[in-house]
Amino acid sequence: MSAFRNSPNILFETTVTATRRLSPGFVRVTLGDERLRDLAPHQLDQRIKIMLPVTGDYPAGLRAGLPEQGWRREWQSVPDRERPWLRSYTAYRTRPAAGELDLDFYLHQPHGPASGWAAAARPGDRLLLSGPHIQAGQPGYGVQWEPGPAARVLIAADETAYRRCGASCPAWGRKCGRRSCWRRVSQRMPPPSTT
Ligand SMILES: Cc1cc2nc3c(=O)[nH]c(=O)nc-3n(C[C@H](O)[C@H](O)[C@H](O)COP(=O)(O)OP(=O)(O)OC[C@H]3O[C@@H](n4cnc5c(N)ncnc54)[C@H](O)[C@@H]3O)c2cc1C
Numbered sequence: 001m002s003a004f005r006n007s008p009n010i011l012f013e014t015t016v017t018a019t020r021r022l023s024p025g026f027v028r029v030t031l032g033d034e035r036l037r038d039l040a041p042h043q044l045d046q047r048i049k050i051m052l053p054v055t056g057d058y059p060a061g062l063r064a065g066l067p068e069q070g071w072r073r074e075w076q077s078v079p080d081r082e083r084p085w086l087r088s089y090t091a092y093r094t095r096p097a098a099g100e101l102d103l104d105f106y107l108h109q110p111h112g113p114a115s116g117w118a119a120a121a122r123p124g125d126r127l128l129l130s131g132p133h134i135q136a137g138q139p140g141y142g143v144q145w146e147p148g149p150a151a152r153v154l155i156a157a158d159e160t161a162y163r164r165c166g167a168s169c170p171a172w173g174r175k176c177g178r179r180s181c182w183r184r185v186s187q188r189m190p191p192p193s194t195t
Contacts, residue, residue, distance in 0.1 A: 007068035008136030009049075012036060014101070016125040019118075022104065025159055025188025029121050031101045031129070035064060039101060040132040040139065041094040045164040047142040048091045048131040050103070051075075051084040052113045058084060058128055068130055084128070085113040090163045091131055101131075104190070106159040162189055 014031035021027050040046075051062070059082060061074040075083060093102040105118035117127075132141060145164075147153050157165045 002069075004067075004069040004072055006138075008040070008132040008138045008141050009068040009130045010038075010133045010136075011062065011064055011066045011068075011071045012039060012129050012131060013064035014127050014129060016121050016123050016127065017100070018123060019121050022190035023188060025107055025186070026104055026162075026190050027107060027118050027121070028102050028104050029118055029127075031103065031127060032099055034099050036094075036099040036101055037096050038134050039091070039094055039096060040134040040136070041096050042091075042132060042139045042143060043094065044143045045145045046091040046094075046132070047144070048089055048129050050087055050089055050114065051128040051130075052087070052117050053084050055082050058126070062128060064128075071130060087112075087114040089114075089129075092163045096134070101129075104163045106162065159186065159189060 012033065012035055014033045014036060016029055017032040018030040019027055020030075051058070059074070059078045061077070062071060062084070066074065075086070078084070089103050089105075091101060092104050095101070103118075105115055107119050108115040111119060132138065155165050
């Protein structure tokens with residue numbers, strides 16, 4: 001657990017405010033909460049963790065505001081059969097001023113816990129997630145996009161990495177004045193106009 005002692009991530013409690021089917025294979029879930037104003041908008045391929053309840057509701061010890069070291073300790077103390085599923089996602093669009101965040105879920109067939117949750121998500125549903133607090137600094141924590149001095153980059157990604165790449169490439173292009181070209185190769189992916 002000491003690995004998370006310096007983590008900038010805390011637990012946020014959010015509510016689904018909207019869902020939108022982007023393509024046959026993707027759904028965008030918009031989450032809202034006042035406290036999401038404190039979610040750092042690092043963008044790029046910023047990784048977050050989401051928690052899906054196993055028994056319909058979350059164990060009481062998993063409270064908003066817990067730092068990563070604390071929520072992981074609580075999470076591990078929950079009996080196996082009740083412990084929420086933990087999955088990695090990309091904080092695709094953060095809108096701190098509005099207290100909102102978009103997550104784009106690839107809908108696995110058959111669904112796993114996270115993609116099944118997203119496929120059925122409705123406004124009002126709760127979702128706990130762990131992400132960076134704006135005052136914690138460390139904008140590189142959870143960001144793995146490091147093209148270095150490369151002038152040209154070719155990325156091949158499956159659907160689950162579509163948003164990680166889609167968030168990183170245009171930012172990289174803007175930073176070094178290069179054009180980024182982003183192609184989808186499957187009709188199950190969202191068209192570029194939905195980025
Ligand atoms: C840093 C990071 C960021 C990510 N960002 C995103 C994102 O923004 N959007 C996104 O959609 N995904 C993203 N992913 C991928 C996402 O975390 C996985 O797809 C996740 O496992 C889905 O969870 P699930 O509960 O729906 O399915 P899981 O239970 O994890 O299973 C995934 C699929 O694989 C199948 N499966 C499971 N085990 C096996 C097996 N042994 N053999 C064959 N099939 C199997 C399941 O049936 C299901 O269809 C990201 C991953 C990482 C690491």
